[in-house]
Amino acid sequence: xxxxxxxxxxxxxxxxxxxxxxxxxxxxxxxxxxxxxxxxxxxxxxxxxxxxxxxxxxxxxxxxxxxxxxxxxxxxxxxxxxxxxxxxxxxxxxxxxxxxxxxxxxxxxxxxxxxxxxxxxxxxxxxxxxxxxxx
Amino acid sequence: xxxxxxxxxxxxxxxxxxxxxxxxxxxxxxxxxxxxxxxxxxxxxxxxxxxxxxxxxxxxxxxxxxxxxxxxxxxxxxxxxxxxxxxxxxxxxxxxxxxxxxxxxxxxxxxxxxxxxxxxxxxxxxxxxxxxxxx
Numbered sequence: 001x002x003x004x005x006x007x008x009x010x011x012x013x014x015x016x017x018x019x020x021x022x023x024x025x026x027x028x029x030x031x032x033x034x035x036x037x038x039x040x041x042x043x044x045x046x047x048x049x050x051x052x053x054x055x056x057x058x059x060x061x062x063x064x065x066x067x068x069x070x071x072x073x074x075x076x077x078x079x080x081x082x083x084x085x086x087x088x089x090x091x092x093x094x095x096x097x098x099x100x101x102x103x104x105x106x107x108x109x110x111x112x113x114x115x116x117x118x119x120x121x122x123x124x125x126x127x128x129x130x131x132x133x134x135x
Numbered sequence: 136x137x138x139x140x141x142x143x144x145x146x147x148x149x150x151x152x153x154x155x156x157x158x159x160x161x162x163x164x165x166x167x168x169x170x171x172x173x174x175x176x177x178x179x180x181x182x183x184x185x186x187x188x189x190x191x192x193x194x195x196x197x198x199x200x201x202x203x204x205x206x207x208x209x210x211x212x213x214x215x216x217x218x219x220x221x222x223x224x225x226x227x228x229x230x231x232x233x234x235x236x237x238x239x240x241x242x243x244x245x246x247x248x249x250x251x252x253x254x255x256x257x258x259x260x261x262x263x264x265x266x267x268x269x270x
Contacts, residue, residue, distance in 0.1 A: 018177035018237070024170045024250045033168050035159045036246060038198050038220040042153035063173050064199045064242045085173040102153070107199045107242055111171060115159045 003092035005071040005078065008059065012086040021085035023059070023111075030090060031057050033111035038063075042102035049098035052122040053091075057113040060089045060099075065106030072096045074132040082108075094135075096128050138227035140206040140213065143194065147221040156220035158194070158246075165225060166192050168246035173198075177237035184233035187257040192248040195224045195234075200241030207231045209267040217243075229270075231263050 010028050012021045025032040042048065049069075060069060062082035069089055070079045074096070080089050091097060099108065114120070122128045145163050147156045160167040177183065184204075195204060197217035204224055205214045209231070215224050226232060234243065249255070257263045 014176075016178070017181050017183050018174055020172055020174050022170060022172035022251070025168075027250070029171075033160075033171065033246075035157060036164075036168065036171065036244075037155055037157035038196070038244070039153055039155050040199065040220070041149075043151070046152050048152050061173070063244060064175065064240065085175070105199065105240065109171075109173070109198060109244060111168075115162070116157070 003094075004073065005080070005092075005095055006090050007080065008088040008090050010061075010086045010088055019085075023088065029059055029111065031113040033113070034115050035112040037110050037112070039108040039110070040106065042106060044102075044104070046102065047098050047100040050123070052096045052128050053093050054120050054122060055093050055114065056117075056120050057093060058091045059111045060091065061085055061109045062087075063107040063109045065103040066101070067099055067103065067106045067108055068101040069097060069099050074129055094132055096125070138229075139208065140215070140227075140230055141225050142215065143223040143225050145196075145221045145223055154220075158223065164194055164246065166248040168248070169250050170247040172245050172247070174243040174245070175241065177241060179237075179239070181237065182233050182235040185231075185258070187231045187263050188228050189255050189257060190228050190249065191252075191255050192228060193226045194246045195226065196220055196244045197222075198242040198244045200238040201236070202234055202238065202241045202243055203236040204232060204234050209264050229267055231260070
């Protein structure tokens with residue numbers, strides 16, 4: 001088995017001007033983000049993801065709204081509800097995951113440890129299971 | 136005068152599963168983010184910011200909703216409306232800025248080129264003007 005998913009608690013400053021939630025590389029984030037992406041406007045009932053990564057580490061944050069991330073390491077799927085910026089989900093490599101139950105206002109921010117590389121994606125479930133079971 | 140603010144257009148992929156907007160260090164972002172923060176829940180009428188940075192570069196993105204960023208280089212203030220993830224505002228150092236007109240659903244994501252350093256903030260307007268006029 002590879003490393004496991006874990007929830008990170010990010011510092012949050014709230015005052016009369018609103019809220020500010022932050023993550024710093026090396027302090028709260030386990031890597032320096034080389035790529036940041038924003039997913040939104042996901043229609044009701046849509047599931048995204050359905051892949052794993054060979055080498056990429058990711059941190060997922062619900063910057064607005066609510067969504068569910070399900071992580072399956074090849075044995076037991078575990079679901080995480082993300083519904084606030086201060087609760088981030090860290091996914092090391094070799095975890096199969098998908099995102100579902102996006103609320104209409106959901107905004108998912110993902111920080112990734114590398115630039116985009118299509119060869120890093122494992123999109124075949126059987127190949128994934130062979131890889132994790134061989135470890 | 137220092138460098139100027141500029142709008143960046145980030146790549147956006149839209150399909151039946153929603154939209155994905157991304158920025159990569161070295162390709163779309165002028166630096167590697169060492170700190171990412173999310174500002175939201177800003178009450179109506181509130182203005183945030185009112186400072187400049189000695190060394191920190193920032194990229195600002197409205198991940199949801201709408202807000203206005205006003206940048207003042209010591210001569211002429213310029214206002215930018217951010218209302219979609221694909222339009223990001225790059226702020227090199229030594230630009231005085233403030234954020235206003237947050238819509239109720241606004242989510243501002245900021246990527247910064249360094250970890251937090253309170254000594255990097257210039258919060259005195261007269262000191263700022265002295266610095267930029269001395270350049």
